[in-house]
Amino acid sequence: MNKPVLEVRDLKKIYGQGEATVHALRGASMTVHRGDYVAIMGSSGSGKSTLMNILGALDIPSSGTYKLDGVDVSRLSDAQLALARNRLIGFIFQAFNLIPRTSAVANVELPLAYAGVKPKERRRRAMAALDIVGLGERAGHEPNQLSGGQQQRVAVARALVTEPALLLADEPTGNLDSKSTDDVLKVFDDLSAAGRTIVIITHEDEVGARAKRLIRLVDGAIVSDVRQSPIHLRPVGPAMAGRHYA
Amino acid sequence: MSIFEVIRFSLRGLSANKLRSALTMLGILIGVAAVILLVAVGNGSAKAISDRIEALGTNTITVMSTGRGGSSSTSLTKDMADALVDAELAPDVKSVSPVVSSSSATMTYEGTDHSVATFVGTTPSWFAASSTPVGTGAMFTEDDVDQGRRVVVLGQTVAEELFPGVDPIDKQVTVGGALFTIVGVLDEKSSTGFNDANDTAVAPLTAVQQVLTGYGALTSIIVEASDPDKVDAAQDQVSTILDQKLDVSESSSSTPYRIQNASSLLETQTETADTFTTLLGAVAAISLLVGGIGITNIMLVTVTERTREIGIRKALGAPRRVILNQFLIEAMLLSVLGGGLGVVTALIGSHFEIVGVKPVIVPSSIALAFGVSVAIGLFFGGLPAARAARLRPIDALRYE
Numbered sequence: 096m097n098k099p100v101l102e103v104r105d106l107k108k109i110y111g112q113g114e115a116t117v118h119a120l121r122g123a124s125m126t127v128h129r130g131d132y133v134a135i136m137g138s139s140g141s142g143k144s145t146l147m148n149i150l151g152a153l154d155i156p157s158s159g160t161y162k163l164d165g166v167d168v169s170r171l172s173d174a175q176l177a178l179a180r181n182r183l184i185g186f187i188f189q190a191f192n193l194i195p196r197t198s199a200v201a202n203v204e205l206p207l208a209y210a211g212v213k214p215k216e217r218r219r220r221a222m223a224a225l226d227i228v229g230l231g232e233r234a235g236h237e238p239n240q241l242s243g244g245q246q247q248r249v250a251v252a253r254a255l256v257t258e259p260a261l262l263l264a265d266e267p268t269g270n271l272d273s274k275s276t277d278d279v280l281k282v283f284d285d286l287s288a289a290g291r292t293i294v295i296i297t298h299e300d301e302v303g304a305r306a307k308r309l310i311r312l313v314d315g316a317i318v319s320d321v322r323q324s325p326i327h328l329r330p331v332g333p334a335m336a337g338r339h340y341a
Numbered sequence: 342m343s344i345f346e347v348i349r350f351s352l353r354g355l356s357a358n359k360l361r362s363a364l365t366m367l368g369i370l371i372g373v374a375a376v377i378l379l380v381a382v383g384n385g386s387a388k389a390i391s392d393r394i395e396a397l398g399t400n401t402i403t404v405m406s407t408g409r410g411g412s413s414s415t416s417l418t419k420d421m422a423d424a425l426v427d428a429e430l431a432p433d434v435k436s437v438s439p440v441v442s443s444s445s446a447t448m449t450y451e452g453t454d455h456s457v458a459t460f461v462g463t464t465p466s467w468f469a470a471s472s473t474p475v476g477t478g479a480m481f482t483e484d485d486v487d488q489g490r491r492v493v494v495l496g497q498t499v500a501e502e503l504f505p506g507v508d509p510i511d512k513q514v515t516v517g518g519a520l521f522t523i524v525g526v527l528d529e530k531s532s533t534g535f536n537d538a539n540d541t542a543v544a545p546l547t548a549v550q551q552v553l554t555g556y557g558a559l560t561s562i563i564v565e566a567s568d569p570d571k572v573d574a575a576q577d578q579v580s581t582i583l584d585q586k587l588d589v590s591e592s593s594s595s596t597p598y599r600i601q602n603a604s605s606l607l608e609t610q611t612e613t614a615d616t617f618t619t620l621l622g623a624v625a626a627i628s629l630l631v632g633g634i635g636i637t638n639i640m641l642v643t644v645t646e647r648t649r650e651i652g653i654r655k656a657l658g659a660p661r662r663v664i665l666n667q668f669l670i671e672a673m674l675l676s677v678l679g680g681g682l683g684v685v686t687a688l689i690g691s692h693f694e695i696v697g698v699k700p701v702i703v704p705s706s707i708a709l710a711f712g713v714s715v716a717i718g719l720f721f722g723g724l725p726a727a728r729a730a731r732l733r734p735i736d737a738l739r740y741e
């Protein structure tokens with residue numbers, strides 16, 4: 096509980112150069128401990144995705160340090176980065192990013208394949224992950240045969256199949272209707288209750304209200320960081336969140 | 342990940358994009374098959390030509406008159422032919438066969454007519470010199486020539502026309518109002534060009550002169566050299582003697598006769614055929630190139646999609662090496678499969694006549710076409726993948 100899952104110090108990210116320079120992050124610092132459920136909110140263009148991509152080791156900061164499980168990510172080799180993405184992080188994109196023309200279960204198996212898990216074991220664990228998100232029945236379907244909410248739940252299954260320490264989700268419900276949003280958030284609540292560390296980006300207040308901790312980003316800087324419920328308890332869920340807000 | 346797993350991934354990648362895989366393979370298939378077949382057609386026609394010329398005999402020289410209207414001062418005579426048989430002046434000449442020929446002779450047997458394409462009058466040495474062996478029966482003799490006996494050896498076509506299912510030997514046919522006794526039938530001969538080489542009949546020179554052509558000029562003289570290497574020497578000796586006989590001055594640039602030498606004919610024909618093969622090869626190479634551009638196009642069109650896919654795979658923790666292997670194996674499978682099918686297509690196609698030519702496969706063209714297609718496939722399939730695999734995942738995902 097004392098070693099943080101992730102710790103960023105004074106992260107800056109600058110896109111472009113000269114006239115077109117954009118300061119997407121202006122020195123963000125935060126620490127997330129094991130079991131926490133953090134929501135990051137902010138208006139469009141405030142740097143949420145930029146921060147998330149760096150946390151997911153998909154991008155590198157212009158300056159600042161990022162320690163994942165106590166290890167400085169900037170010192171990792173290409174192969175070690177691949178390993179970190181595979182074993183430590185489960186990343187969920189707003190745009191789902193499933194591999195096209197490939198069945199749901201094959202998509203979910205992918206991270207396990209790269210982890211070197213044998214095909215039989217892989218299939219078993221992928222099916223278990225699909226069951227968790229309630230899509231066991233649709234294992235053989237290809238992405239274009241699934242609704243947006245179902246695709247996103249496949250992506251969630253793919254992110255959690257390797258049982259990573261850290262689940263990162265960039266507006267996972269941004270493209271979903273309220274029913275699908277509820278389905279996906281329910282999965283997150285369950286995962287949080289099971290002790291997973293979750294960082295989720297959202298611009299929807301009710302999504303933010305369900306998290307244990309809420310961070311607000313404005314123009315690439317963290318302006319508020321509020322604990323909404325204790326780290327070691329179950330997340331409050333939709334009903335409580337509603338009351339809390341009222 | 343084991344290499345088998347990577348191969349499984351490649352196969353899954355290929356089957357997930359069936360149309361693209363099929364088109365790419367088709368492009369390679371057509372390119373490879375075209376190259377191999379076109380080169381085979383060129384080679385086949387070259388071979389056909391050289392076979393025909395070789396069938397004429399490579400150690401013979403044909404002397405023909407160039408004089409028009411048959412003015413006696415420029416025509417070839419039996420006398421000249423006899424003068425060429427000279428151990429002193431022409432030591433490399435093995436045999437000399439004076440030839441008269443008629444293309445208007447009609448042969449009749451029991452009411453059946455057949456117009457013989459070439460009725461040849463010559464001496465027995467002609468059969469060996471012109472590589473025209475007698476199949477059944479016998480050829481006529483020197484004595485037959487001396488006595489002007491009316492005997493004849495038929496070509497296969499004539500024998501089949503006049504004697505269907507009957508042995509023609511010792512039968513008598515009428516030619517030009519005279520009776521000829523059949524003594525033999527020639528072996529089947531491969532035809533040159535449009536003429537049927539088997540539509541012929543051969544009789545003693547004297548008999549043909551008496552019955553058909555008269556005692557005027559010879560059509561040609563066929564000279565056989567003692568050895569294929571001596572053809573040039575024999576040719577020099579022949580022209581020296583003929584120049585003397587025909588009173589051609591040393592300085593004169595033109596002679597009243599023309600000497601054709603099968604080996605030099607073979608050489609020029611082979612050169613022509615080689616040029617033809619090279620030309621076809623160039624056309625084929627262009628088609629391979631166009632096929633290659635097609636493949637490149639298909640692969641480039643999908644780079645965006647594939648780059649995004651590589652971004653997803655990297656985000657899920659795929660090591661660069663695994664991604665590279667997967668895409669290289671995909672490209673290799675496509676090009677090897679497409680190329681292999683192209684080779685098979687070409688091999689099957691070579692069993693059929695193409696524009697009247699029986700293709701003869703050149704083995705090196707298989708290696709070349711296959712090698713080039715695999716190289717194109719690997720390069721253009723592997724290059725975008727190699728580039729994408731080096732990108733940061735987020736850049737690959739954003740690629741447009």
Ligand SMILES: Nc1ncnc2c1ncn2[C@@H]1O[C@H](COP(=O)(O)OP(=O)(O)O)[C@@H](O)[C@H]1O
Binds near residue numbers: 111119
């Ligand atoms: N690849 C990029 N190149 C240039 N500018 C970028 C790029 N990605 C994001 N930005 C800019 O950085 C800022 C923050 O973007 P982003 O992190 O995507 O915001 P959010 O996810 O909060 O909407 C925006 O002004 C955006 O225009």
Ligand SMILES: [Mg+2]
Binds near residue numbers: 143144145
């Ligand atoms: Mg965003």
